[in-house]
Amino acid sequence: MDDIQEIVVIGSGPGGYAAAFRAADLGMGVTLIDKDVDLGGVCLNRGCIPSKSLLHISKIINESKESSKIGLDFNSPKIDIKKINSWKNNIIKNLSNGILSLAKARKVNVINGTAKFLSANELSIDSKINSKKIKFKNCIIATGSRSTNLPKIEPNGKNILSSRDALNFESIPKKLLIIGGGYIGLEMATFYNAVGSEIEIAEFQSNILSEMDKDLVDVLIKKLGKKVNFMTNTKVNSVIDNQHSCNVAFESEGRTIQKKYDKVLLCVGRQPNTDKINIESTGIETDKYGFINVNNQCRTLVPNIFAIGDVTGNPMLAHRATHQGKIAAEVICGQKSIFEPESIPYVIFTDPEIAWSGPSEIQLKNQGIEFESKIFPWQANGRALSMDSPQGKTKILFCKKSKKILSIGIVGHSAGDLIGEATLAIEMNAFADDIALTIHPHPTLSETIANASEMIEGTITDLYVPK
Numbered sequence: 525m526d527d528i529q530e531i532v533v534i535g536s537g538p539g540g541y542a543a544a545f546r547a548a549d550l551g552m553g554v555t556l557i558d559k560d561v562d563l564g565g566v567c568l569n570r571g572c573i574p575s576k577s578l579l580h581i582s583k584i585i586n587e588s589k590e591s592s593k594i595g596l597d598f599n600s601p602k603i604d605i606k607k608i609n610s611w612k613n614n615i616i617k618n619l620s621n622g623i624l625s626l627a628k629a630r631k632v633n634v635i636n637g638t639a640k641f642l643s644a645n646e647l648s649i650d651s652k653i654n655s656k657k658i659k660f661k662n663c664i665i666a667t668g669s670r671s672t673n674l675p676k677i678e679p680n681g682k683n684i685l686s687s688r689d690a691l692n693f694e695s696i697p698k699k700l701l702i703i704g705g706g707y708i709g710l711e712m713a714t715f716y717n718a719v720g721s722e723i724e725i726a727e728f729q730s731n732i733l734s735e736m737d738k739d740l741v742d743v744l745i746k747k748l749g750k751k752v753n754f755m756t757n758t759k760v761n762s763v764i765d766n767q768h769s770c771n772v773a774f775e776s777e778g779r780t781i782q783k784k785y786d787k788v789l790l791c792v793g794r795q796p797n798t799d800k801i802n803i804e805s806t807g808i809e810t811d812k813y814g815f816i817n818v819n820n821q822c823r824t825l826v827p828n829i830f831a832i833g834d835v836t837g838n839p840m841l842a843h844r845a846t847h848q849g850k851i852a853a854e855v856i857c858g859q860k861s862i863f864e865p866e867s868i869p870y871v872i873f874t875d876p877e878i879a880w881s882g883p884s885e886i887q888l889k890n891q892g893i894e895f896e897s898k899i900f901p902w903q904a905n906g907r908a909l910s911m912d913s914p915q916g917k918t919k920i921l922f923c924k925k926s927k928k929i930l931s932i933g934i935v936g937h938s939a940g941d942l943i944g945e946a947t948l949a950i951e952m953n954a955f956a957d958d959i960a961l962t963i964h965p966h967p968t969l970s971e972t973i974a975n976a977s978e979m980i981e982g983t984i985t986d987l988y989v990p991k
Contacts, residue, residue: 537565539845540666582718709791882931
């Protein structure tokens, strides 16, 4: 039996390693446990980083295809799958090694193994080498999430794929069905279409990305819809793998449809990894979906056990987990920290990108908040035109009376890089004139945020808006 550990963190994803490192920086003894040798969790190893690496490739391909209209013609790309995977995996490996180096520099004790609770103060850890028990004063659960499957439809790693399988990128299917029109499905559609797959997306809901404002999503659908067939209001009843292809049965508008695909990719959501850690032994109860309820200090009902990231519910985003991890570490160390962000930004790395910070129009209406909106079209932005990206738009939702910024949504080139300013404005409780009076560099896409603010203030000169 080892000595009692001051803080044990289960999971080395963005939230877990942030919590461990922050606690170590505050002088605590920290043990970081992960079932994988490669640190970084799903985001680094099987999610955010590999997907963005592949999406960078799709961006290059798409730009080369579209450049003929501005006078540049390129030959069709020769795709070296082995070399692409080597490049992608090196990025992952270097980042994972970087986390391990940071852990060693901070004297964080890293243990590779599967952790299970024995009580609210003790864990068992099983690895390929041995099994042991450790006692702890405080614990932070950061075990993340995994892909959800449909009833009777499970990935087999061959022709029925999970998002993890798709990111391994072993082949280019001629015809690919993606089940689920959320951000993961759309990002995978963007990549596989660029490298040559014919894509169809089956979405059970009536709209793609229904949680976001439709006018922004429509910009994406208008462009991606030329390359991808969207099938909304569609239920997938069965997928049968016939070794060389898949037979899929759909139900749409009361009709049953049969289609054949080379491969089928499941992207129907994620579920928390709380079912295999014996959490019941601590006295903590999860909700019916497996999520752990926490307060604004990320503390569970058991005072010495904290939970962060995907296991605490939506939004399941790496940057949310990172901030929660720091909060939990600081609270354990006696600081009066709380997790109460004004907004958490979302980014969908499609072509074009969509980014949003703050409540949607539907959410504001449901809350009874009176608001107005202003949209600056990128056709009036010099940088967007010089990048051949005129289809974008920047939208601000603001309080009708005070002109306080409530939300900002952006669709277009590098929207994900632009949304940081929007989130800062909302976090600082900025008003429209705070942004409008801030000088933005020209010519840049960031000017569109200032321009939309000027539209609110009535000072816009880059557009003529009759009063």
